Amino acid sequence: MSLDRFGEIAGILFDKDGTLIRYxxxxxxxxxxxxxxxxxxxxxxxxxxxxxxxxxxxxxxxxxxxxxxxxxxxxxxxxxxxxxxxxxxxxxxxxxxxxxxxxxxxAVPVTDLRVLFSALKGRGLKLGIASSDNELSIRQTMTRFDITEYVDLVAGYDSGFGSKPEPGMVLGFCAATGLPPARIAMIGDNNHDMMMGAGAGALLKIGVLTGTGTRESLEPHADICLSSIAALTTLLPPA
Structure with a gap:
């Protein structure tokens, strides 16, 4: 996959468990x-x-x-x-x-989430969290790690967007931000995340190795696998 495609990203939808926090x-x-x-x-x-x-x-x-x-x-x-x-x-x-x-x-974060989310927001990106956990749990996690102000959409299994691997959470993020799926990156540690992104037509499906997924399980379905979301700041173009 050409890393040039990272320059087309306008929004990132993160899974929570195994992606923002170590599983x-x-x-x-x-x-x-x-x-x-x-x-x-x-x-x-x-x-x-x-x-x-x-x-x-x-x-x-x-x-x-x-x-x-x-x-x-x-x-x-x-x-x-x-x-x-x-x-x-x-x-x-x-x-x-x-x-x-x-x-x-x-919860044990994979990196300093406030620093990462602040940096991504500073590049003009829209950010969301989509999890199979309930919405209250997601919001509690956001509060604990002080990232609420950076998040444009929260989608839990009980938020009305459907459940993974259906595409509803990605499409809900697009509706909330005004971005087309072709400008969205979906990041997660399981194939439900990759399937959800594919079903919605996301630009990139990015697997991370901080959760239960392995390189072997994710590579057939992901466009790229990263060691963790901390690598994003080196792959995305400057603001």
Missing amino acids: DESWGPVNREAARIAAAGRPHLELPLLKAAGMDPLSGHTLADSLFAAGNAAEIAAGFVAAGSPLAVDDLTELLDALFVRATDY
């Missing part, structure tokens, strides 16, 4: 707690539930494109119930959504 460090404790909640007082269920959702209970690593990596609270709840959780899907979804809001306390 395993941030979500390992949260995923274990999610399995504990889903087990509902049956400790023997916790390890099978973790594995069913894609997390290795020994290493703490979560598999690319697994339920934990790419699913929203409702999808994870349904997967837990299918794997043996005795709770109702709706009740478990509510419990998981509340947990994921609290998960902001565990």
Whole structure:
């Protein structure tokens, strides 16, 4: 891919988990707690539930494109119930959504997000965040890392734009910013992000290696893979 295409970018839509924050460090404790909640007082269920959702209970690593990596609270709840959780899907979804809001306390950023977002905004770029997490969790993360003023659109699975890998979040970002998809870069650590960008006709689909996705899993679907979003400032042209 020609790096000249970075000069055509007018807006960047970021995934959150694994893209803005490091996945395993941030979500390992949260995923274990999610399995504990889903087990509902049956400790023997916790390890099978973790594995069913894609997390290795020994290493703490979560598999690319697994339920934990790419699913929203409702999808994870349904997967837990299918794997043996005795709770109702709706009740478990509510419990998981509340947990994921609290998960902001565990978030480990991949870089100084305020410095990065300020620099990108200074280049005249529109910025958005699109996550399979709920909108409140995204906003809590923005507040914690002091980037709210730089974000033009927040899209969670419950924000009315649909869920990944459907194109709705990208199209919502375009509607909010007035930019066509052909001027948008979609950045994420999972193939749901790449598929969402492709479905909307985004200019670039950029994979990052700070989450659950690997170079091998992302390269077939991404236009380029970066070690992290910190590399953006060296690839984009000056303001």
